[in-house]
Amino acid sequence: xxxxxxxxxxxxxxxxxxxxxxxxxxxxxxxxxxxxxxxxxxxxxxxxxxxxxxxxxxxxxxxxxxxxxxxxxxxxxxxxxxxxxxxxxxxxxxxxxxxxxxxxxxxxxxxxxxxxxxxxxxxxxxxxxxxxxxxxxxxxxxxxxxxxxxxxxxxxxxxxxxxxxxxxxxxxxxxxxxxxxxxxxxxxxxxxxxxxxxxxxxxxxxxxxxxxxxxxxxxxxxxxxxxxxxxxxxxxxxxxxx
Amino acid sequence: xxxxxxxxxxxxxxxxxxxxxxxxxxxxxxxxxxxxxxxxxxxxxxxxxxxxxxxxxxxxxxxxxxxxxxxxxxxxxxxxxxxxxxxxxxxxxxxxxxxxxxxxxxxxxxxxxxxxxxxxxxxxxxxxxxxxxxxxxxxxxxxxxxxxxxxxxxxxxxxxxxxxxxxxxxxxxxxxxxxxxxxxxxxxxxxxxxxxxxxxxxxxxxxxxxxxxxxxxxxxxxxxxxxxxxxxxxxxxxxxxxxxxxxxxxxxxx
Numbered sequence: 001x002x003x004x005x006x007x008x009x010x011x012x013x014x015x016x017x018x019x020x021x022x023x024x025x026x027x028x029x030x031x032x033x034x035x036x037x038x039x040x041x042x043x044x045x046x047x048x049x050x051x052x053x054x055x056x057x058x059x060x061x062x063x064x065x066x067x068x069x070x071x072x073x074x075x076x077x078x079x080x081x082x083x084x085x086x087x088x089x090x091x092x093x094x095x096x097x098x099x100x101x102x103x104x105x106x107x108x109x110x111x112x113x114x115x116x117x118x119x120x121x122x123x124x125x126x127x128x129x130x131x132x133x134x135x136x137x138x139x140x141x142x143x144x145x146x147x148x149x150x151x152x153x154x155x156x157x158x159x160x161x162x163x164x165x166x167x168x169x170x171x172x173x174x175x176x177x178x179x180x181x182x183x184x185x186x187x188x189x190x191x192x193x194x195x196x197x198x199x200x201x202x203x204x205x206x207x208x209x210x211x212x213x214x215x216x217x218x219x220x221x222x223x224x225x226x227x228x229x230x231x232x233x234x235x236x237x238x239x240x241x242x
Numbered sequence: 243x244x245x246x247x248x249x250x251x252x253x254x255x256x257x258x259x260x261x262x263x264x265x266x267x268x269x270x271x272x273x274x275x276x277x278x279x280x281x282x283x284x285x286x287x288x289x290x291x292x293x294x295x296x297x298x299x300x301x302x303x304x305x306x307x308x309x310x311x312x313x314x315x316x317x318x319x320x321x322x323x324x325x326x327x328x329x330x331x332x333x334x335x336x337x338x339x340x341x342x343x344x345x346x347x348x349x350x351x352x353x354x355x356x357x358x359x360x361x362x363x364x365x366x367x368x369x370x371x372x373x374x375x376x377x378x379x380x381x382x383x384x385x386x387x388x389x390x391x392x393x394x395x396x397x398x399x400x401x402x403x404x405x406x407x408x409x410x411x412x413x414x415x416x417x418x419x420x421x422x423x424x425x426x427x428x429x430x431x432x433x434x435x436x437x438x439x440x441x442x443x444x445x446x447x448x449x450x451x452x453x454x455x456x457x458x459x460x461x462x463x464x465x466x467x468x469x470x471x472x473x474x475x476x477x478x479x480x481x482x483x484x485x486x487x488x489x490x491x492x493x494x495x496x
Contacts, residue, residue: 054417057302057410058451061460062294069283069291105461111286220286 043074043087046094049101056102064103068112071095089128092117100136110136110147111220115227118154130155134168141175148172149185153201156192165192199235202228245333246341253345256315262349265307266356273299274360290460293364297456300357301377305409308353308381309388312346313401316392326496339491343389343484350381365459372463376454379476383448384409386480390487393494411443412450419444448479 047055056063074087096117100109110133118129130151137148148168156165169188176185184191184204191201206224257263277296281288319325328338358374365373387408392401422437452472458464464472 048421050417050421054414054421056414056417058413058417059294059298059301059456061290061456062298065284065287065291065294066280069280072283072285103457105457106287106290108284108287116285217286217288219281219284219288223285 043071043091043095046091046098049098052098052102060102061106064099064106065108067095067099067102068106068108071099072112087117089117089125093128093132096132097136104140105143107143107146110144114147114150114154115223118151119158123159126154126159130159130164130168134171138171138175141172142178142181145172145176145178145181145185149188149205152188152192153205157197157201162192197235199228199231202231244337245331246337246344249328249333249338249341250345250348253315253342254348257311257345257349260311260315262307262311266353269300269303269307270356270360273303289364293361293459294456296360296364297373297454297459300360301380301454304350304353304357304377304381305384306406308346308350308384309405309409310402311349312385312388313392313398313405315346316342316389317396317398317401320396329496335491336488339389339393339488340484343385346385346389347382350385351378353381354378361459369458369463372469373454373456373458376458376469376473376476379473379480380450380454383450383476383480383483386483386487390483390490393487394490408447409450412447414451415440415444415447416449416451449475 052063052067053060071092096109096113100106113129113133113136118126118133120126120129133144133147133151137144137151141148149172152165152168152172155161155168166189169192172185172188191204206228273296276299277292280295281292284291319328325338329335333341354374354377358370358377361370361373384405388401388405391404392398395401395404419437419440422433422440449472452468453476455464463469
């Protein structure tokens with residue numbers, strides 16, 4: 001107690017009671033109330049990239065990543081009434097476009113597009129996402145090639161659309177000039193045409209990414225490892241069925 | 243020691259005794275904690291997310307803390323008649339004003355060092371140093387703005403509000419100009435007027451969006467020309483605010 005304060009006994013009893021009661025009521029109300037509801041509403045229309053930049057108050061890198069976390073809340077969160085496979089993909093694509101334009105050097109939007117949103121069962125939605133990845137890749141091939149490489153694999157193995165996979169592979173070979181790109185990506189068309197299953201191809205891709213030092217983020221490593229294990233499980237169960 | 247330096251020293255002492263260091267520690271803990279938490283939910287770019295978020299929060303928090311401290315300190319001195327007492331001493335108004343500004347600026351430099359150090363967790367030392375030096379220049383501008391508004395408006399809340407308004411507008415004016423220059427519908431005369439108004443306001447504001455950029459920490463340090471231009475613009479605007487503040491202070495009847 002500092003010299004500037006009077007002892008606690010100077011506080012009237014009714015004030016103690018009022019303080020205790022209001023605090024207990026506050027805690028009680030919060031304890032019995034429902035927990036915060038998961039984001040179940042449909043994705044709102046995307047803002048323009050210029051608006052997102054204006055709202056970022058000169059911090060586009062932070063704003064773009066926060067916007068990605070916001071977008072994630074519409075899919076990855078457990079208990080969502082509206083899983084991402086049923087999201088409005090036109091809006092989703094507009095969101096990803098706006099976020100990518102807000103921070104063109106961020107890999108987050110394309111990573112999510114390739115690894116999360118393009119891996120849905122619905123072919124129309126998957127194609128919309130692959131088209132977005134291809135469009136974004138052409139703007140900055142040397143930075144964005146990993147997303148298109150994965151898109152080519154999805155086109156071949158999930159959509160069974162070999163011409164589309166070859167088109168992506170050809171663009172990947174033609175437009176990516178960075179010498180640090182792994183060999184399998186530089187020869188993507190051969191890689192696509194080779195008779196290997198999705199799991200083998202995914203393992204080679206992941207190994208190549210690790211060897212090229214592109215997978216430094218522990219969260220990304222964990223996420224991709226989980227995806228690989230999931231793929232392994234799925235293929236094993238498919239083999240058992242056959 | 244010259245009277246202006248004595249004033250600067252007393253300003254630093256006041257900051258140390260007012261609990262400002264604890265607020266700095268609290269801000270650091272909050273920013274780093276929030277950044278660490280959000281990086282856990284990110285599926286990729288966890289390091290970049292932490293750096294960008296911590297840098298953005300610390301930058302804005304430093305500006306707010308400093309502006310509030312300067313405004314409260316100047317207004318309190320005026321209310322306690324410390325200002326009259328100081329000016330009764332052999333001390334010119336310019337010396338008093340610049341002495342106070344030097345003291346507040348030293349606090350700003352201290353903030354920039356304290357908030358620049360955590361950036362070493364995610365960025366290389368060169369980038370972190372450039373970011374920190376830019377933050378120091380930005381906080382110098384905030385000091386000058388807050389001192390100017392506190393002396394001119396003589397009230398804490400209006401002074402903080404005016405400084406915050408100037409700061410936020412200066413950080414977003416380039417994006418607002420971009421919005422105004424690319425309408426989604428056919429341009430009407432009202433839009434042309436609005437764009438003209440935005441462009442006019444922009445003439446009176448510094449380009450804070452070009453300084454202390456978190457991209458320097460995430461990707462690569464800025465080009466020397468770009469960096470020096472950004473810092474030069476901040477220092478020029480600080481000089482302008484200082485001149486405006488001195489102008490008003492010299493005209494005031496105490």
